[in-house]
Amino acid sequence: MTTTDNFLLPIALDDRSPVPIYRQIYGWIRDAILAGTLRPGQRVPSTRSMVGHLKVSRISVLGAYEQLIAEGYLETFSGIGTCVARQLPDDVLEPIQRVAPSVDGPRSLSRRAEAIRQAPVESGLASFGAFRVSLPALDQFPADIWGKLVARHARSQSRAAMAYGDPLGLPAFREAVADYLGASRAVRCDASQILVTTGSQQALQLCAFVLLDPGQRVCIEEPGYPGARNAFAAAGAELLPVPVDADGLDPAALPDDPGVRAVYVTPSHQYPLGITMSAARRLALLNWAESHGAWIVEDDYDSEYRYGNRPIASLQGIDTRERVIYVGTFSKVMFPALRLGYMVLPRDLVPAFAAARDAADIFPATLYQRAMTDFIREGHFGRHIRRMRLHYMERRRLLAELIRSRLPGHLEVIGSEAGLHLVAMLPEGVDDSAVAKAAAAAGLSVIPLSSCHAVRPSRGGLILGYGGINDAQIREGIDRLAAVLA
Ligand SMILES: Cc1ncc(COP(=O)(O)O)c(C=O)c1O
Incomplete structure (x- = not known):
């Protein structure tokens, strides 16, 4: 039985009313x-x-x-x-007049809201089974250590810790993030350039808000990350898809248009194809941004996890002209529900982003930032990443090997050995949405590659996550996928 006993009903009484x-x-x-x-x-x-x-x-x-x-x-x-x-x-x-929802859906939506309402919703979001994308190995997370750190800070919050804070985030946490990024991603920054976000999605949303007026143009990768597409579309931007090939986004295909305000890229591990942008293209992209007065939004969402070779340094690290806005997240290296991300801003953009953050939700909640600072400083973070890297490397190897041995002629793995997902191409003429639908009916969660395209591609594929599933689930998932494709 629920109760209202602990709180009081908000009844406003009028002493001057003739009603008793x-x-x-x-x-x-x-x-x-x-x-x-x-x-x-x-x-x-x-x-x-x-x-x-x-x-x-x-x-x-x-x-x-x-x-x-x-x-x-x-x-x-x-x-x-x-x-x-x-x-x-x-x-x-009987007299209750309930308002029936309109059959046409909500009325009077803005065009910006319509732009994201039309976007395909990622399938299988509720699934934990094969081959759910975007999930790390949640069962491997050191929950006991994390729990102790959170409890420690929850118990001992000072008055200052419980009051309003800095729109850029907790200073000690920003220091820890800046140190980590410098050491592991060759990002050139100090803590004053870090803005803590509610996951990288908020970082993308802030970029759209600060950099683009409605109707202005932003280049996105084709195929690309639907989350970025949605963030920019929601801001009313015009999206210009730029093709990605075996070397990443091709700067030669960027429009020679001073009206383009920004380019969104995932150069370390292109989402979804898994390609690493070549060094030549990185330099060409930086030159293009400089000559067109445009910003580059670098989404470095999972590059802690590289298996075949050494980590790739960030694009931000070779940017000498402060054109790159670097975006990162703890969703893959910790867990998505933490909702902690960050951006590294060119110095002259810091005040505008701080003001936008203040206007949006004032400042990020501090408890998890405090616990995360200790998690990093006490060495748990580095240890967790090193341990997970071995896990994911093994899982990727198993999945790629099973695809090669069990599904030749049906699926072809592409992309570099990195991240928590891979893309497997289907033969020409096979409809990836239909395959994804049939796979869902067989209890699998796979994303059709075409859902990441603005223009329907000639060849479809499947995006398969392996981070959050164990070996047995990978094997069973491949058995089911084999049956679907047969
Ligand atoms: C390209 C890309 N960027 C960012 C994210 C993470 O988003 P968030 O930090 O909002 O959880 C993902 C998650 O799947 C992603 O695929």
């Missing part, structure tokens, strides 16, 4: 029941707490409750108290 106080209380509770704000079975405050809360006489409250009980809105149970009647008579409910 007991009747006002009666009317408020009755309307709340009819509107569904108070639900059947829900406990209402005792008459005593109502007297104290409303500063009215006991007679008024008793009178209202008695009337409501007499009419069947409330009922009393000994030992429990007074509750909303669990079975309200039909004639009581």
Whole structure:
């Protein structure tokens, strides 16, 4: 049984009204029941707490409750108290005018909202099985260490820690992130350039808001990350897809248009194809941005995990002209529900992004930033990544090997040995959406490559995640996929 006993009903009484106080209380509770704000079975405050809360006489409250009980809105149970009647008579409910949802969906949406409403929703988001993308090995996460750190900070929060904070994020955490990025990703920055975000999705949203007016143009990779497409579309930007080939996004294909404000790229591990952008292309891209006065948004979402060769340094690290906005996330190296990400900003953009963050949600919640600072500084983070790298390397090897041995002629693995997912191309003429649908019916979660394209590609493929599944699930998933493709 739910209760309202611990909180007080927001009844506004009018002393000057000709309606008696007991009747006002009666009317408020009755309307709340009819509107569904108070639900059947829900406990209402005792008459005593109502007297104290409303500063009215006991007679008024008793009178209202008695009337409501007499009419069947409330009922009393000994030992429990007074509750909303669990079975309200039909004639009581009849006058409720519930607003039926429009068959055409919500009305009066902005064009920006429409742009993302049309976007395909990633399938299988609720699944934990093969081959759900974007999930790390959640069962391998050192939850006990993490729990202790969170508890330590939750218990010992000072008044300053509980008050409002910096829109850029917690200074100590930003220091830790800057040190980590410098050491592991060759990012050139100090803590003053770090803005802590609610995952990288918010970073993309802030980029769209700060850099683009509605109708202005942004180049995105084709195929590319739907999350980026949605963030820019939601800001009302015009999206220009630029093809990705075996060397990554081709800067020669960027428009010679001073109206393009930004380019979004995933150079270390292109999403979804898994390609690493060549050094020549990186330099060409930086030159193009400089000569066109455009920004580069570098999304470095999973490059901690490279298996075949040494980590690739970030694009930001070779940018000498401060054109790159670097975006990163703890979703893959920790877990997605943490909702912690960060951006590294060119110095002259820091005030504008801080103001945008302040306007959006003022500042990021600090408890997890504190725990994460310790997690990094005490060495747990580095250890966890090193351990996971071995796991994922093994999982990728197994999945790629099974695809090669079990599905030759059906699927061809592409991309570099990195990350938590791989792309396997289907033969020409096979509809990847139809395959993904059939796979879903067989209990699998696979994303059709075409869902990452703005223009339907001539050859489809499947995006297969392996980070969050174990060897047995990979083997069983391949058995099922084989049956689907056969
Ligand atoms: C390309 C890319 N960027 C970013 C993210 C992570 O987003 P977030 O940090 O908002 O969880 C993902 C997650 O799958 C991704 O694929």
